[in-house]
Amino acid sequence: MFFVVHAQAPGLGARVEGVTDVVTGRGLARFLERLDLHGWQGEQRWADADRDLIVKARYESGGQVGLTWVLRPWRSVFGGWDVGVTAWLEAGAAKDGVAAQFHDFLTAEGFPV
Numbered sequence: 001m002f003f004v005v006h007a008q009a010p011g012l013g014a015r016v017e018g019v020t021d022v023v024t025g026r027g028l029a030r031f032l033e034r035l036d037l038h039g040w041q042g043e044q045r046w047a048d049a050d051r052d053l054i055v056k057a058r059y060e061s062g063g064q065v066g067l068t069w070v071l072r073p074w075r076s077v078f079g080g081w082d083v084g085v086t087a088w089l090e091a092g093a094a095k096d097g098v099a100a101q102f103h104d105f106l107t108a109e110g111f112p113v
Contacts, residue, residue: 002017002018002019002020003020003105004016004017004018004019005019005052005053005071007069007083007085011062012083014071014083016052016053016071016072016073016088017060017072018050018052019048019052019053020048020049020050020052021051022054027046027082027085028046028048028055028106029099029100029102029103029105030059031044031046031055032057032067032095032098032099032102033096033099033103034055035059035065035091035095035099036059036091037063037091037092037095038091039059039063039091040059041059042056043045043056043057044057044058044097045057047081051074052071052072052073053069053070053071053072054070054072055067055068055069055070056068059091062076062087063090063091063092064089064090064091065088065089065090065091065095066086066088067086067087067088067089067098068084068085068086069084069085069086069087070083070084071081071083071084077082
């Protein structure tokens with residue numbers, strides 16, 4: 001299974017195609033699910049097999065989790081570039097909801113879990 005990651009804002013459009021989660025099953029969803037509600041020190045990271053997509057998680061006081069989605073296509077014919085977008089979530093229900101959505105998205109009939 002391959003998927004596309006697209007980041008868009010006024011004056012910015014970044015897209016990475018062929019991102020895969022096959023090597024680790026639903027690794028991205030599991031990574032998000034394992035982020036501790038009670039916080040942690042430093043940064044936790046997940047990357048797809050080709051490192052085209054990197055997700056960095058940072059816990060801030062007040063129960064906020066910053067998820068930075070870094071798109072970095074190594075196969076670009078135009079040279080290297082990357083773009084990062086940070087989304088802030090509540091460490092509890094909001095983070096769990098995102099993890100559940102990724103579980104649903106990355107589950108396909110016949111797809112190995």
